[in-house]
Amino acid sequence: MSFPPAKIESSRLFLRRAQLRDASAIFDGYGHDAEVIRYLSWHSHQSIKDTRDYLRQVKEDWDQGKSYTYAICLEKDSPLIGMVMMRVRDERATFGYAMGRNYWGKGYVPEALSTLIDLALAQPDIWRAEAYCDVENISSARVMEKVGMTYEGVLRRWTRHPNVSDAPRDCLMYSKVK
Numbered sequence: 001m002s003f004p005p006a007k008i009e010s011s012r013l014f015l016r017r018a019q020l021r022d023a024s025a026i027f028d029g030y031g032h033d034a035e036v037i038r039y040l041s042w043h044s045h046q047s048i049k050d051t052r053d054y055l056r057q058v059k060e061d062w063d064q065g066k067s068y069t070y071a072i073c074l075e076k077d078s079p080l081i082g083m084v085m086m087r088v089r090d091e092r093a094t095f096g097y098a099m100g101r102n103y104w105g106k107g108y109v110p111e112a113l114s115t116l117i118d119l120a121l122a123q124p125d126i127w128r129a130e131a132y133c134d135v136e137n138i139s140s141a142r143v144m145e146k147v148g149m150t151y152e153g154v155l156r157r158w159t160r161h162p163n164v165s166d167a168p169r170d171c172l173m174y175s176k177v178k
């Protein structure tokens with residue numbers, strides 16, 4: 001299987017490369033839901049044009065090998081309910097994720113994330129899978145614990161979460177290595 005694959009199946013989910021046609025599912029599902037985007041790196045989408053611009057960037061990043069963003073779907077051809085992103089640099093894969101609020105609490109993101117982590121760590125050249133979250137993002141920290149990642153510590157002033165503050169935020173770093 002080539003890496004990263006454009007499609008991946010897990011027990012309950014279908015992951016596939018995100019596309020421009022996912023714009024309305026993202027915009028309607030969580031693109032301007034303050035609860036979902038609070039600890040993400042992007043601002044609330046004001047209109048579906050913002051979501052389309054975001055997806056164009058997602059496509060460009062995949063084409064250039066900068067990052068790989070998957071749509072999380074419940075059926076092969078059903079609308080996206082969330083996303084999981086993987087970035088590979090040197091021997092590390094870094095992950096990010098978000099899910100529409102209607103689908104929280106069902107373990108979907110841990111399932112998607114662990115599927116991608118297993119795939120990444122099965123690559124001979126990838127030795128470390130990592131993810132981090134805002135120091136206040138308890139739900140995201142739980143996701144990382146649930147997939148068996150190890151808590152490594154606080155990265156002080158690590159990254160901006162513009163919906164919380166303009167100043168870079170402290171983050172919790174987790175990883176899984178082989």
Ligand SMILES: CC(C)(COP(=O)(O)OP(=O)(O)OC[C@H]1O[C@@H](n2cnc3c(N)ncnc32)[C@H](O)[C@@H]1OP(=O)(O)O)[C@@H](O)C(=O)NCCC(=O)NCCS
Binds near residue numbers: 096098109132139
């Ligand atoms: C964090 C997030 C991805 C979890 O996804 P999920 O598929 O709901 O994951 P789970 O079902 O395993 O739930 C994980 C934790 O979220 C919390 N949670 C679940 N359902 C919840 C709900 N309805 N309301 C509030 N918190 C909830 C719980 O703490 C849960 O831990 P538990 O299983 O030990 O109780 C999801 O809440 C989300 O998209 N949040 C907004 C985006 C975000 O913060 N992404 C991470 C950026 S680092």
